[in-house]
Amino acid sequence: MTDSRDPFAGGLPALDGTRVRLRAIRPPDDPDLLAVFGDAHHLRYWSHGPLADLAAARQYREGIEAGTRDRSLFQWAITEPADDRLVGTTTLGSWDQKNRRADIGFILRPDHAGRGLASDAVRTAIRFGIREMALHRVEADVDPENEASIRLLERLGFQREGYFRERWFTFGSWKDSAMYGLLAADLAG
Numbered sequence: 001m002t003d004s005r006d007p008f009a010g011g012l013p014a015l016d017g018t019r020v021r022l023r024a025i026r027p028p029d030d031p032d033l034l035a036v037f038g039d040a041h042h043l044r045y046w047s048h049g050p051l052a053d054l055a056a057a058r059q060y061r062e063g064i065e066a067g068t069r070d071r072s073l074f075q076w077a078i079t080e081p082a083d084d085r086l087v088g089t090t091t092l093g094s095w096d097q098k099n100r101r102a103d104i105g106f107i108l109r110p111d112h113a114g115r116g117l118a119s120d121a122v123r124t125a126i127r128f129g130i131r132e133m134a135l136h137r138v139e140a141d142v143d144p145e146n147e148a149s150i151r152l153l154e155r156l157g158f159q160r161e162g163y164f165r166e167r168w169f170t171f172g173s174w175k176d177s178a179m180y181g182l183l184a185a186d187l188a189g
């Protein structure tokens with residue numbers, strides 16, 4: 001791939017996983033975005049608090065759309081092809097084209113957890129990142145107490161590479177980060 005090739009020239013491409021389909025987030029998804037990002041307990045390991053209402057969901061979506069436009073953040077809706085409803089999101093961010101790395105984020109609505117949908121979605125986004133964005137390395141910054149996320153990352157081949165103390169000030173206290181990394185050749189599944 002040459003530096004001039006832009007895999008996002010036509011917007012965020014739809015990607016098919018084994019059981020999920022990733023696609024761009026659209027205005028009709030706002031209520032489902034609120035369902036994913038509206039619960040404080042579910043977001044206890046996230047970098048920001050819950051969305052308050054539909055207006056906040058719309059604003060959040062508009063930020064996601066701007067991220068695609070300026071190539072700073074690529075956040076896909078996680079859907080199941082049967083009904084095309086947004087049940088979570090997965091994100092490639094901090095794209096460093098020179099050093100061919102990016103970071104990954106993911107979230108699933110709690111009532112869709114425990115079925116492997118998030119793993120499938122994250123694997124699909126990373127595969128795209130490797131093939132179309134020429135990523136050599138993907139990074140994840142996780143709360144060390146976030147066991148479900150750590151299981152997901154390790155299942156995909158991520159290794160724990162570091163531990164940063166008090167990296168985030170969220171919800172009124174300092175939080176540590178476990179830093180995970182995956183090299184392109186190590187992606188499992």
Ligand SMILES: CC(C)(COP(=O)(O)OP(=O)(O)OC[C@H]1O[C@@H](n2cnc3c(N)ncnc32)[C@H](O)[C@@H]1OP(=O)(O)O)[C@@H](O)C(=O)NCCC(=O)NCCS
Pocket residue numbers: 042043045046105106107108109110112113114115116117118119120141142143146148149151152
């Ligand atoms: C992190 C999060 C997305 C994980 O969701 P999840 O559904 O547990 O993740 P997976 O898709 O990997 O599914 C794994 C579970 O499905 C089960 N499963 C069933 N079929 C499976 C399959 N085909 N493949 C993989 N796992 C499967 C696994 O056994 C596993 O269950 P377990 O956790 O009881 O061991 C979810 O907990 C979440 O949204 N958390 C809040 C947001 C957050 O903290 N995000 C991370 C910030 S870094």
